[in-house]
Amino acid sequence: MLGMWGMLLFTGQVEEIGTEPFRIAAHLFLEGITAILLILGGLLSLKHSSRGERLHFISLGMLLYSVLTAGGYYLQLNNVAMTMIFGMLFLATVVFIISNLAIRQLPQ
DSSP: OHHHHHHHHHTTOOTHHHHOHHHHHHHHHHHHHHHHHHHHHHHHHHTTOHHHHHHHHHHHHHHHHHHHHHHHHHHHTTOHHHHHHHHHHHHHHHHHHHHHHHHHHSOO
């Protein structure tokens, strides 16, 4: 997420900076928080920390929201390829969440 936004900003592809600077700044801030929490939650859950596992699920929910809204943004622009990519990312995130929930339900 951070790399993608860095590249988009560096290449001048974020037109909203000139038209909606506060909205895009808030969006970038929240996407950055999502990326950091995904990394932190993933690392802590690998250490089998209960807080890490909860943080991991929260960050996956944030990711789910993020890819859904990004897909809608590109759908509005009639960009079919990007809409399909974000649709696949949405489905992959749902599958990942469901598989993690199933693993948590297994007897230890």
